[in-house]
Amino acid sequence: MSTVRPSIRNSRRMDYASNIDDISKPDPQTTGDIDIVCPCYNPPEGFIQELYRMIELLRALYPGRRMRLIVANDGSARGFGPEEQAELLRSVSDTEIIDLPHRGKGAAIRAGIARSTAPVTIYTDIDMPYTTESMRSVIDNVACGYDVVIAVRNSSYHSKLSLLRKLMSYGSKALNRIFLNIPYTDTQGGLKGLSPKARKTMLRTRIDDFLFDTEFVVLSAREKGMKIKEIETTLRDGVVMSSMSGRVLVRELKNFFRIAFGL
Secondary structure: OOOOOOOOOHHHHHHHHHHHHHHOOOOOHOOOOEEEEEEOOOOOOHHHHHHHHHHHHHHHOOOOOEEEEEEEEEOOOOOOOHHHHHHHHHHHOEEEEEEOOOOOOHHHHHHHHOOOOOOOOOOOOOOOOOOOHHHHHHHHHOOOOOOOEEEEOOOHHHOOOHHHHHHHHHHHHHHHHHHHHHOOOOOOOOOOEOOHHHHHOOOOOOOOOOOOHHHHHHHHHHHHOOOEEEEEEEEOOOOOOOOOOOHHEEEEEEEEHHHHHHO
């Protein structure tokens, strides 16, 4: 009877899974503040009302914990001027707005993460596309001792993508598997949870565009003692995924090979 040896990817995944025994199990309801970091660039009309609704739903899940919203405005040319910022501050209590020159999503996320001081930090897009249960799962896993919680996109996500975006998503996973030598291939989910230790790693990233996510996961996977977990997540009904231009695709491919070859 032949013996099947695990692949490098599976072997590495088992190595990371062995950290589970080291995870403490505190009550997620009593583990301190939660910071939510959202990058904002030319947001859609009506986003403040939706943001308010989602934050209130999340706060209802954690009635004993402070939940702060940190919005990093990535040099928006429309949709987030002084009037909209004032409306957001009125509508969503405990909100901080950071105004930045336009550099990209990665730069905006780092600026927001740098302001976070909570035991649990998550970041997601300004339209909060994931269900509250998905976000709760990310929060609770950080509260229970994981340093990095990666949202893995399920079929609900891919069903909402254009053919080009689907090809890009699957292509990204294949490139991660082949070139990056890490057990986590779905690095671009747009929702992640971070411990204070992981926030320090995020601040070491250098890519200003979308692939800062992949850079962060690579740095985290290489860091000794970093406890990482993947969880399956679901998009909210009615969420419309944005398109991506060919110019952005070429730029992100260059960023990918910067990560792969350490340039």
